Amino acid sequence: MRRTALLAGVAATALLLTACSSNDGGSASTADKDMTAEINYAFWDATQEAAIDTIIEEFNEEYPNITVKKDVTPYSEFFGKLQTQASSDTLPDVFWMNGPNFQLYASNDKLEPVTDAVDPANYPQALNDLYSFDGTQYGVPKDYDTVAVFYNKALFDQAGVEYPTEGWTWDEFHQKAKAISDALKADGVYGTVNGLSGGQEVYYNTILQAGGEVISADSTTSGYDSPEAIEGLQFVADLIADGSAPTLQQLSDTPQNVWFVNGKSAMFWSGTWSNAELRDSAIVDDIEVAPLPKNEQEATVIHGLANVVAKSSKNKAAAQAFQEFLASERAAVIQAEAGAALPAYSGTQTAFIESAPYNLQVFRDEAENSSFPYPVSKNTAAWNQLENELLPAAFSGERPVADVAKELAEKMNEALAEENE
Amino acid sequence: MTSSAVREADVAAPAAASAPPAGRGRRRGRSDLGWALVFVLPLFAGIALFYLWPIVRNLWFSFTEWGPFGDSEWVGLDNYIELAGDATMGRAILNTLGYTAMLLCGVPLAIYFASLLNRPGLRFANLFRTAFFLPYVAMPAAISMVWRIIYNGDFGILNYALSLIGIDGPSWLSTEGVALVAVALVGIWISLGFNLIILSAGMKGIPVELYEAASLDGATRWKQFTTITVPLLTPSIFFVSVMTVIAGFQVFDLLYALMGTQNPAIDKTQSVVYYFFTNIKTGDNGYAAAIGVVILLLVGIFTLLQFRLQKKWVTYV
Numbered sequence: 001m002r003r004t005a006l007l008a009g010v011a012a013t014a015l016l017l018t019a020c021s022s023n024d025g026g027s028a029s030t031a032d033k034d035m036t037a038e039i040n041y042a043f044w045d046a047t048q049e050a051a052i053d054t055i056i057e058e059f060n061e062e063y064p065n066i067t068v069k070k071d072v073t074p075y076s077e078f079f080g081k082l083q084t085q086a087s088s089d090t091l092p093d094v095f096w097m098n099g100p101n102f103q104l105y106a107s108n109d110k111l112e113p114v115t116d117a118v119d120p121a122n123y124p125q126a127l128n129d130l131y132s133f134d135g136t137q138y139g140v141p142k143d144y145d146t147v148a149v150f151y152n153k154a155l156f157d158q159a160g161v162e163y164p165t166e167g168w169t170w171d172e173f174h175q176k177a178k179a180i181s182d183a184l185k186a187d188g189v190y191g192t193v194n195g196l197s198g199g200q201e202v203y204y205n206t207i208l209q210a211g212g213e214v215i216s217a218d219s220t221t222s223g224y225d226s227p228e229a230i231e232g233l234q235f236v237a238d239l240i241a242d243g244s245a246p247t248l249q250q251l252s253d254t255p256q257n258v259w260f261v262n263g264k265s266a267m268f269w270s271g272t273w274s275n276a277e278l279r280d281s282a283i284v285d286d287i288e289v290a291p292l293p294k295n296e297q298e299a300t301v302i303h304g305l306a307n308v309v310a311k312s313s314k315n316k317a318a319a320q321a322f323q324e325f326l327a328s329e330r331a332a333v334i335q336a337e338a339g340a341a342l343p344a345y346s347g348t349q350t351a352f353i354e355s356a357p358y359n360l361q362v363f364r365d366e367a368e369n370s371s372f373p374y375p376v377s378k379n380t381a382a383w384n385q386l387e388n389e390l391l392p393a394a395f396s397g398e399r400p401v402a403d404v405a406k407e408l409a410e411k412m413n414e415a416l417a418e419e420n421e
Numbered sequence: 422m423t424s425s426a427v428r429e430a431d432v433a434a435p436a437a438a439s440a441p442p443a444g445r446g447r448r449r450g451r452s453d454l455g456w457a458l459v460f461v462l463p464l465f466a467g468i469a470l471f472y473l474w475p476i477v478r479n480l481w482f483s484f485t486e487w488g489p490f491g492d493s494e495w496v497g498l499d500n501y502i503e504l505a506g507d508a509t510m511g512r513a514i515l516n517t518l519g520y521t522a523m524l525l526c527g528v529p530l531a532i533y534f535a536s537l538l539n540r541p542g543l544r545f546a547n548l549f550r551t552a553f554f555l556p557y558v559a560m561p562a563a564i565s566m567v568w569r570i571i572y573n574g575d576f577g578i579l580n581y582a583l584s585l586i587g588i589d590g591p592s593w594l595s596t597e598g599v600a601l602v603a604v605a606l607v608g609i610w611i612s613l614g615f616n617l618i619i620l621s622a623g624m625k626g627i628p629v630e631l632y633e634a635a636s637l638d639g640a641t642r643w644k645q646f647t648t649i650t651v652p653l654l655t656p657s658i659f660f661v662s663v664m665t666v667i668a669g670f671q672v673f674d675l676l677y678a679l680m681g682t683q684n685p686a687i688d689k690t691q692s693v694v695y696y697f698f699t700n701i702k703t704g705d706n707g708y709a710a711a712i713g714v715v716i717l718l719l720v721g722i723f724t725l726l727q728f729r730l731q732k733k734w735v736t737y738v
Contacts, residue, residue: 083489083490084491086490087490087491088491104489108489108490110490188575197682197683198683246575247592248595248685249574249591249592249595249596249685249686250574250575250592250595252592252594252595252680252681252683252684252685252686253569253572253573253574253575253576253577253592253594253595254573254575254576379489379703379704381702381703381704382703382704385699385702385703388682388683389688392685396685
């Protein structure tokens with residue numbers, strides 16, 4: 001909690017500095033409503049296209065002469081294509097950005113700072129931080145996801161274990177998981193299932209809960225070799241070691257969401273993105289949501305997408321006008337009503353929260369009270385690769401967690417030093 | 422790489438099989454050559470543009486280090502020096518050799534099945550031929566989906582079958598050591614159809630009189646198989662082997678689709694091309710290019726070796 005307050009303070013200072021330094025940017029009040037232009041808007045999720053159509057329609061009521069052309073590229077190819085476009089200065093005027101890729105574009109001067117017309121106070125602070133580089137904010141948060149525990153009430157009942165409660169701890173979580181695994185062993189049911197391909201679902205959270213960090217606030221050093229981070233990783237390894245959770249091999253064969261949806265796991269750490277699948281699953285009536293258990297502190301990592309404007313845009317004024325509209329409360333409400341994603345604009349999340357019978361409010365409370373920025377640096381992909389290479393040996397118990405964490409920190413620091421050369 | 426090697430092999434076989442009479446038509450030679458060039462040009466342009474030029478560019482890239490947005494700098498032999506001391510690369514080469522060796526075990530299998538399919542009077546021969554060939558024309562991604570289900574450690578049909586006879590099977594695709602064999606089995610299964618077609622065609626070219634004469638002399642079916650079929654089939658076997666080795670060295674899609682990037686065993690099971698892909702993904706384009714050069718050299722050396730060795734065992738009639 002104290003950490004969050006501190007972060008907010010730092011960010012507020014950064015914000016003041018930003019406000020003073022970015023007066024050169026245009027703002028909605030001065031933009032010419034009759035300007036004529038054609039701009040491209042690039043994104044990857046085709047399921048959100050309907051909401052975007054409505055947003056463009058309403059944007060055109062304000063700016064009738066700006067044509068917005070949609071450019072949908074599947075996620076798997078999106079950033080490869082974007083990198084090529086950036087190399088030849090043909091980036092789309094406005095496009096989606098995610099955390100791992102943001103600093104790469106910001107540090108290489110490919111993005112335009114957001115205008116004064118966008119008020120960062122409307123969005124979770126951790127997301128403003130995620131899309132700020134060297135004290136300047138480049139992205140307008142679009143939506144967000146935090147992580148909580150989905151659990152299957154029927155399996156808890158069957159195993160005779162009590163449901164999770166608010167403010168529960170690691171120990172309570174572990175006891176419940178173990179008790180369910182033991183009680184329902186004959187049916188092949190596990191107490192919990194941990195998605196370990198990437199840190200967002202589980203181990204980034206446990207590291208934060210133990211009081212550690214994945215990367216330092218200035219993105220220059222790895223936090224993996226701290227005792228707290230090691231404790232966070234050890235917790236995950238312990239769950240696998242005593243059979244509370246399936247092994248990495250089992251997860252590779254059958255992904256975590258499949259275990260949970262088929263009633264083969266009683267608990268499942270996951271984010272808002274799982275809502276659509278769980279809401280339509282056969283076990284929907286048995287699902288309930290609890291906040292993540294705490295250790296030293298309550299913590300979840302928060303990630304979300306942002307809308308950014310290309311520095312090389314030839315119609316910058318029009319692009320910024322569109323970005324400002326995307327940043328508005330109205331655009332957020334359209335998104336929430338379509339049920340596509342939990343919008344970042346504060347106060348507009350209700351429609352999304354009401355989209356499922358279980359308690360989605362938990363995700364919003366976590367975002368406001370105990371969320372930490374998703375760890376990124378200029379070349380996030382380089383050390384994400386190291387995590388994927390090294391951590392499996394720690395989780396499977398093949399090597400001591402501390403050894404792996406130390407090696408990972410060393411290699412990650414090398415990679416970080418390389419990107420800051 | 423693949424297509425040029427195919428052509429080489431295509432040309433090599435008939436040329437050696439029937440050495441063309443030399444000398445005649447020297448007067449017409451010049452204008453013939455002109456026309457020949459005109460007809461070859463379109464194909465050659467394609468090969469030059471899409472195969473030769475990229476190889477040259479790739480060689481150039483392997484001496485550079487890349488920034489994220491297309492900017493690169495010359496680093497000389499740095500990439501190769503790093504590659505020489507890279508344990509992951511060593512492991513990837515061993516895995517690739519292992520995979521290729523296993524894939525080659527599919528060739529005798531294909532010969533056996535081809536001879537079965539070519540038995541005179543076999544009913545439903547076309548049905549069997551189609552059945553064998555189907556995996557080869559199906560999409561590797563679709564095939565991988567099915568095999569992932571078969572190989573699944575907890576819920577897979579393979580482990581279910583094993584459990585009936587009291588064996589507790591592993592997670593086939595995510596256990597180190599087992600995974601490469603499991604992937605190779607699928608590789609063999611896919612390539613069987615292609616090999617079978619080539620070898621069947623080769624068998625059809627063997628004169629029936631030889632078999633008639635052999636059976637008059639009292640040779641058994643097995644004797645006929647080992648003394649007539651196999652020796653006369655060696656040019657086709659040679660071609661299939663060359664193709665198999667090249668395909669083995671280039672394995673990527675099966676590893677990617679069957680095992681996936683998040684597999685705990687992928688680091689110890691990855692092939693050289695897969696390692697190339699990993700480096701492209703993290704933006705190390707120069708290093709990846711150096712790996713590409715190594716793949717090219719490996720394929721080149723092994724193909725050359727096979728062409729050298731063929732003199733010892735391939736019979737051209």
